[in-house]
Amino acid sequence: MSENRCAVVAGHICLDVIPDLSASAREKWEALFRAGQLLKVGPVSFSTGGPVSNTGLSLHKLGIPTQLMGKVGDDLLGQAVREIVASFGPHLAEGMVV
Structure with a gap:
């Protein structure tokens, strides 16, 4: 007999901002920062x-x-998190509390 399983994942969610460092790629990493x-x-x-x-x-x-x-802010960054999550399925963003 097969069981239907589902998951609830609660806790920390954030927005990662990832810069393109290829313009500085020739420098050593220690010199960059x-x-x-x-x-x-x-x-x-x-x-x-x-x-x-x-x-x-x-x-x-x-x-x-x-x-x-998860809990997100009522600002542009929180909106970005909700939009990215919703791009995987609109129902997924419903659990994001502002």
Whole structure:
């Protein structure tokens, strides 16, 4: 007999802001990150991070019915998190509390 299983993943979710460092790729990594130094970067990409996103979205992609629960801000960054999560399935963003 097969059992239907589902998952609820609750906790931390965040927005990862990932800069393109290829413009500075010729420098050594130690030289890139010095206190008080400005660093020229290319465009940034955005992704969700944290266990709610990493585990929850992976379970969803594997076909396991999943509910995500996390707290996000009522600002542009929180909106970005909700939009990214919703891009995997509109119902997934319903558990994001503002």
